[in-house]
Amino acid sequence: MKINKILIANRGEIALRILRTCKEMNIRSTVVYSDIDRTSLHVLYAEEAYSIGAPLSSESYLRIDKIIDVAKTASVDAIHPGYGFLSENAEFAEAVANNNMLFIGPSPETIKTLGDKTKAKSLASSCGVNSVPGASEPIDSLQSALETAEEIGFPVLLKAASGGGGKGMRIVNDSSAMEEMLRIASSEAESSFGDSRIFIEKYISCPHHIEFQILADTHGNTVHLGDRECSVQRRYQKIMEESPSPFITDEVRSKMGAHAVEIMKAAKYTGAGTVEFLVNSDMDYYFLEVNTRLQVEHTVTEMRTGIDLVKEQIRIAEGNELSFTQEEIMFTGHAIECRITSEDTSNDFLPTTGRIRSLCEPGGPGIRIDSGVRQGSEMSPYYDPLMSKLIVWGRNRSESIARCDRALSEYVISGLPTSIPFCKKVLKHNSFLEGNYDTTLSDSLMKNVAPADHDPERTAAAIGAAAYKVDSKPKNFSNGNSTNDNASAWKRSGRESSLR
Amino acid sequence: MKYFCKINEHEFQLSVNHETDEIRVHGTKETADIDLVKIDGGLYHLLLENKSYLISVSNTNMYFRASIGGEEYNVEIEDNINRLKSKYGEKAEDVNNLGKVHSPMPGLVVHIYVSVGDEVQLNTPLLALEAMKMENEIISPANGKITDISVTTGQNISAETLLMTIE
Numbered sequence: 001m002k003i004n005k006i007l008i009a010n011r012g013e014i015a016l017r018i019l020r021t022c023k024e025m026n027i028r029s030t031v032v033y034s035d036i037d038r039t040s041l042h043v044l045y046a047e048e049a050y051s052i053g054a055p056l057s058s059e060s061y062l063r064i065d066k067i068i069d070v071a072k073t074a075s076v077d078a079i080h081p082g083y084g085f086l087s088e089n090a091e092f093a094e095a096v097a098n099n100n101m102l103f104i105g106p107s108p109e110t111i112k113t114l115g116d117k118t119k120a121k122s123l124a125s126s127c128g129v130n131s132v133p134g135a136s137e138p139i140d141s142l143q144s145a146l147e148t149a150e151e152i153g154f155p156v157l158l159k160a161a162s163g164g165g166g167k168g169m170r171i172v173n174d175s176s177a178m179e180e181m182l183r184i185a186s187s188e189a190e191s192s193f194g195d196s197r198i199f200i201e202k203y204i205s206c207p208h209h210i211e212f213q214i215l216a217d218t219h220g221n222t223v224h225l226g227d228r229e230c231s232v233q234r235r236y237q238k239i240m241e242e243s244p245s246p247f248i249t250d251e252v253r254s255k256m257g258a259h260a261v262e263i264m265k266a267a268k269y270t271g272a273g274t275v276e277f278l279v280n281s282d283m284d285y286y287f288l289e290v291n292t293r294l295q296v297e298h299t300v301t302e303m304r305t306g307i308d309l310v311k312e313q314i315r316i317a318e319g320n321e322l323s324f325t326q327e328e329i330m331f332t333g334h335a336i337e338c339r340i341t342s343e344d345t346s347n348d349f350l351p352t353t354g355r356i357r358s359l360c361e362p363g364g365p366g367i368r369i370d371s372g373v374r375q376g377s378e379m380s381p382y383y384d385p386l387m388s389k390l391i392v393w394g395r396n397r398s399e400s401i402a403r404c405d406r407a408l409s410e411y412v413i414s415g416l417p418t419s420i421p422f423c424k425k426v427l428k429h430n431s432f433l434e435g436n437y438d439t440t441l442s443d444s445l446m447k448n449v450a451p452a453d454h455d456p457e458r459t460a461a462a463i464g465a466a467a468y469k470v471d472s473k474p475k476n477f478s479n480g481n482s483t484n485d486n487a488s489a490w491k492r493s494g495r496e497s498s499l500r
Numbered sequence: 501m502k503y504f505c506k507i508n509e510h511e512f513q514l515s516v517n518h519e520t521d522e523i524r525v526h527g528t529k530e531t532a533d534i535d536l537v538k539i540d541g542g543l544y545h546l547l548l549e550n551k552s553y554l555i556s557v558s559n560t561n562m563y564f565r566a567s568i569g570g571e572e573y574n575v576e577i578e579d580n581i582n583r584l585k586s587k588y589g590e591k592a593e594d595v596n597n598l599g600k601v602h603s604p605m606p607g608l609v610v611h612i613y614v615s616v617g618d619e620v621q622l623n624t625p626l627l628a629l630e631a632m633k634m635e636n637e638i639i640s641p642a643n644g645k646i647t648d649i650s651v652t653t654g655q656n657i658s659a660e661t662l663l664m665t666i667e
Contacts, residue, residue, distance in 0.1 A: 167634065180625070187628060188635040191610055235634065344560075346572065351632035353606045353659075358540035358556070375540075381606045381656065385632045409569040414542035414556035417565065421572040452571035453508050456551060459525060461573035462505040464544045464555030465564035466514050466523075467536060469503070469577055472559070 010082030013372035015042035021310040034060035078102035087293040124287035134201025160189035161197035166236030208279040212260035241297040246435025303335035303393040342379040345422035357415035362407035506576040599666040607631030
């Protein structure tokens with residue numbers, strides 16, 4: 001069935017990302033927005049936009065009823081859920097189907113099976129892939145949590161049953177911390193996913209997080225589009241990703257890829273999805289989970305393969321066969337993604353809110369920016385702090401690292417702290433440069449890397465900060481010369497030697 | 501006006517003549533040829549002896565933060581008026597603030613674990629704040645008794661909002 005019109009049930013950069021492919025494919029599109037997003041980029045660029053309620057996600061982007069109503073009013077053929085929000089919600093996928101529209105993603109049954117961690121693990125084990133040791137049932141009491149932890153050994157990881165993205169996840173190092181961590185994890189799981197059940201498993205120390213991008217059509221063809229190393233994380237959430245992983249050997253890579261395909265075939269998967277693995281320092285890999293949606297970091301795969309994953313998702317939903325085989329997928333060069341978030345990386349990654357006062361984006365060879373913000377955009381506490389993604393491509397890893405560093409230097413966002421300085425520090429860190437880093441990189445970076453301290457920059461920073469301080473003072477005591485706000489009172493030069 | 505700047509462990513002094521728009525830098529190398537233009541709110545371009553710096557500045561409660569080429573410098577600035585003030589002390593305020601718990605970030609109050617009259621210990625969880633989908637527990641900064649709770653569950657608060665008072 002040819003899709004003529006799509007509703008994009010998301011916001012921010014991913015809504016724009018999907019919108020762009022729709023336009024290229026000559027497919028009409030509709031977006032939805034909450035009250036606070038009236039002037040967000042995805043609405044400004046939309047063909048059609050419908051208001052769906054208050055800023056709180058539970059009042060807007062998570063409201064299945066409202067989104068289905070809009071889809072019917074706008075007469076769309078299909079709904080693309082993006083990532084987050086309703087993207088892995090089987091009930092939503094079912095509601096879409098029941099209203100005779102296509103859900104761009106796998107079937108509700110597949111979402112349910114793979115969303116159930118126990119079932120997903122047994123599926124993986126039927127394909128010969130081990131999972132991380134842990135209890136097969138959710139924790140029912142503090143006592144049972146402590147018993148399981150003793151059995152598999154501390155440290156253990158608490159994980160939300162229907163979780164993802166690091167929410168409802170905590171490491172417990174010894175029995176004394178169990179009660180508090182269990183309370184926080186389950187409360188966070190309840191408010192993020194409406195499901196407070198928590199699983200417990202062995203925490204693998206110094207692990208690598210490596211995943212495979214899968215595409216599967218409805219005709220039984222399943223391929224992988226290579227791996228992504230996602231071990232630069234904070235709060236168990238990814239912040240930088242690269243492809244290919246610099247850590248695993250090609251032999252391990254091809255074994256993992258074949259296993260990923262096998263698992264997705266066993267799950268009767270259709271569409272784009274990701275099989276995630278934890279890899280220890282001996283390159284033993286464990287099945288982690290399947291993400292039944294497009295991922296934030298799908299872009300690095302697109303850079304290396306030249307394949308537009310959103311386009312493939314739409315083609316698969318239309319019932320088309322994949323237009324390439326595994327052997328025909330060509331991997332070229334190396335790609336890195338930096339998530340540009342509104343977080344204070346020098347203050348424990350606390351999320352920050354505020355308005356983007358000015359914005360200059362990088363450009364030049366090998367640079368791609370997928371952004372959801374513009375100058376004047378307001379970062380609110382209602383949604384994820386992701387502002388944009390900087391994706392770079394280079395012929396090899398060292399070229400893409402140099403390019404990434406250069407692009408980050410060009411990227412100016414003023415008005416609120418961002419993850420840019422953190423990403424720059426990662427690119428300069430020895431273990432990153434050597435390609436031998438694991439998920440503990442960000443902790444060691446925060447502890448051991450001194451703040452930037454170059455001499456002329458220091459002076460420049462002081463002058464800039466002092467100018468800002470003067471400019472932000474109330475001007476009502478001035479002598480009546482109303483000055484143009486854009487022409488700074490600091491447009492001046494002075495030569496100290498000639499003044500003395 | 502004189503400005504006393506501190507970055508990492510380095511201190512130096514800027515003098516600004518607000519009538520002639522001249523800046524002089526003390527405590528660095530002798531000569532500084534300075535051409536500063538404001539590009540936009542919080543964005544400046546500086547030619548310092550013809551070397552080019554694009555500086556974006558934001559304000560935290562503690563200091564100014566200047567980013568140059570993707571790297572950050574935290575700048576503490578005191579002007580001569582404030583320096584005089586702190587010299588003669590205005591410390592009484594700080595003492596009264598000991599038992600006031602403020603929010604470290606903007607967010608949504610999702611749980612309040614304590615009630616007025618409760619005795620709490622250092623590090624007792626007081627409330628949970630959700631920001632950007634993550635829950636963060638705010639813990640008690642001291643041993644004492646809750647005498648006032650200034651927020652309610654479901655309330656959206658900005659950074660530095662007074663949450664509770666402990667005596």
